[in-house]
Amino acid sequence: MAITTGEVGLSSVPEEAGGKGLKVGALGLVSSLVIGVASTAPAYSLAATLGFVAAYVGIQAPAVMLLAFVPMLFIAAAYYYLNRADPDCGTTFTWVTRAIGPKTGWLAGWGILVTDLVVMPNLASVAGVYSFSLFGAHGIASNSSGFWVTFVGVIWIIVMTAICYIGIELSARTQVALLSAEIIILFVFAIVALAKVYGGGVAHSVRPSIEWLNPFRIHPIGALSAGMLLAVFIYWGWDTAVTVNEEAKDARRTPGRAALMSTLVLLLIYVVVTFAAQSFHGVGFLTNANNEGDILNALGTAVFGSPWNKLLLICVLTSASSSTQTTILPAARSSLSMAVHKAFPKKFADIHPKYLSPSFSTLMFGAISVIWYVALDLISPGDVLANSILALGFGIAFYYGLTGFACVFYYRRHIFKSFKNFIFIGLAPFLGAAILTVLFVIAIFYYSDPANSQSGTQAWFPFIHFNFTLLHQHFYVKKGLGPPLVLGVGFLLIGIPLMFLWMARNRDFFRRDREVAESVDSPAPPLTPGVIPVTD
């Protein structure tokens, strides 16, 4: 039975076509740009973090927005090069497994899963709060842990999970339209706000100052670190722009351009909107507990008035929906990936016969998200938004950092072969990973004090207390730990016993050997032959 293969262009059965053939589903510049920016979800990211960033670093928020981009840019270089060498086998999980080893790789995969899980309550609450604000039910919206917000949030998770399960995708054109609307509305908001500030007569307004971009005015270092971890979150997802670009139509130019353009778009949005937001009513308005949870609603109403403020609400909701999607999809695909490599129960590799989605992985993630959201609402009423968003930075820093180190380690034989190699696969990924590691460690100490966690006086594990001095800094934990620390680091730590539990059940995955890149440009062999069977 001969299988006739297609010509180049329609890659048919790959072995016979000699490699993967041409990628027909090539992405143009606009699509790559849209995927990068939409995955980052600027309106939602701002809605979720603006108030908290201001609470930590005050008027220097724009500086933090700029500064946080540096490690992201460096890590993106790692993603780009890891992906370029082997676009068909690379995900964060597999890359770390190859470069550093299976145990670390397993924990990196776990890091992705729990980071995605930690953000879900935040997405769901934001969706709930802004939905009620949209329909004018401000009383309900103001209680972000109330029954109705949680109810809508749960429905939100269920609907978004169903969308990912069934595989509903927006057409490229619809995505471009939605994203353009989001960006335009954010800029119009910033321009109107700034115009009103300069026009005068706005209560507590502050004229923008270039000094707001000066990161050296942020004290103490713990506040800077907390602000940075929050701001790292607003760029979370941007790396997708770099990795999907492997399939770009003009592979030499499109990837670089799309990454550069999405960078500029995001940087501009975040800096301009932050400038406008804090100059309008001052920082006090942003950090006011009544506004913190739905800051873009509060500001939108003040800047636009009714009914134009609704535009901003709709744009937060569409942004949150794409962000929820770009949380569920990679989570489900990561657990699928782990299952395919026998690092997770086989069931997680199931594909739905009709919808072709990772069926079990998607449903499990949706179900656990709902349980976790409701649980978090019950154990920290009123602080779901703060706790989830502050905890998130730990997970992102953890697995992005590992990816950066993996890149350096994997290419260690090639770093010094050329100046370009040294910068892009050596220095940049290493610095990115190092910065994230430092932020991670400082934030651990900073958040260990519940007073620094924005959720006020709530302390978890009150029996824990210690103090010590390190590098002339005194660290005290008087009574208990801040919830963001417990959530952010706790979830990562749970991975360690779970990994050993899985090892006891199935050692196949952990028998893998470490690998090192043979070359920077040629693809790596799919998987170590004989060491790990890919098929189930």
Added chain:
Amino acid sequence: MAGDIVLGYDGSDGSKAALAVAVSVARAFDAPLSIVFGYEPNPMGGETADYKAKLEKIGEEMVAGALAAAKKLDSGVQTEVLVVPMRPVESLLEAALERSARVIVVGGTGERPIVGAILGSVPHKLLHRSDVPVLVVPAGDE
């Protein structure tokens, strides 16, 4: 010139019915038959590598099954199979273009009613976008 019969195949009942019709159409025109399975993970969210590989494998198994079924119906028809890394509609249009297709054959709606209702089904989109005739075969018409 007047080229292939292009069949969209996803293993559904509708596409199985379409397979039978496509084979007889290919026989009637004495034209080669291209069986196409299109897949493309949503690029949003990344992390597609292992998922894509898995979909590709499913696609290969699916078209291999379709090829066997086609040969069983009529072993004289020259048949090829294509696994195309694009969305179903795009992969059919691309295959039709590259093969200068005479007609595209697909199964009728009903397989993914929810998606069909919200975003339009594959045959519905094909009818709007294809430059060549589209033959829609209702399920259960074997």
